[in-house]
Amino acid sequence: MELVIASNNKNKIKEITQILGNFFEKLYSLQDLGINIDVAETGKTFYENALIKARTISELTQKAVIADDSGLEVYALNFEPGIYSARYASVNGEANSSDEKNNELLLKNMEKNSNRKARFVSSVVLYYPSGRIIATNGITEGEILYEKKGANGFGYDPLFYSYELNKSFGESTAKEKNLVSHRAKALAQLKDILSLEKNM
Ligand code: IMP
Numbered sequence: 001m002e003l004v005i006a007s008n009n010k011n012k013i014k015e016i017t018q019i020l021g022n023f024f025e026k027l028y029s030l031q032d033l034g035i036n037i038d039v040a041e042t043g044k045t046f047y048e049n050a051l052i053k054a055r056t057i058s059e060l061t062q063k064a065v066i067a068d069d070s071g072l073e074v075y076a077l078n079f080e081p082g083i084y085s086a087r088y089a090s091v092n093g094e095a096n097s098s099d100e101k102n103n104e105l106l107l108k109n110m111e112k113n114s115n116r117k118a119r120f121v122s123s124v125v126l127y128y129p130s131g132r133i134i135a136t137n138g139i140t141e142g143e144i145l146y147e148k149k150g151a152n153g154f155g156y157d158p159l160f161y162s163y164e165l166n167k168s169f170g171e172s173t174a175k176e177k178n179l180v181s182h183r184a185k186a187l188a189q190l191k192d193i194l195s196l197e198k199n200m
Contacts (some may be wrong), residue, residue: 002026006057006067044086047122070122076115116143122182138185168192
């Protein structure tokens, strides 16, 4: 079986290839297949958005597709920005806003909050052309810092203090982050399911 990775993010493609490469005959990125569509994330949950992405690309390619959707949930902000993480600070309905602006808005909205608890959440969906779905979730817990620390990673990494690494994701190497991240946990679960099925 061949697998399409529904992403254009080089780091994600590398991580998924490393973890799931052995289970599929061949892996493709969207770019490999010349697919350049922006699937509208119209779902209300990370799972729905990952499913919409995976199903759309699978119907287009007739191959198995893996897609993920992830984001930051801040307890004191009613779990915002959540599915709107990428476009938290966007104005006029833009699809995305810059990491810089998103981080600034998060700090502003947290100005008067002493409850800094937050978590990154990732939903991963593997969609087969038959319509079969395998879905997993990963969570990593931490706190929102009062100022950025470190410049590694992307998105909210410099503002996220990880309880598992005892430092911010911005101060962590990719290797360290991949040991504990929400996405790594969801992918590890998927790997376990595929391993079980292979041995059945
Ligand atoms: P995506 O679904 O992985 O593309 O993530 C959507 C948005 O959530 C990103 O644009 C980031 O703002 C945020 N996000 C998701 N995962 C991470 C992470 O590991 N570190 C920092 N920000 C993240």
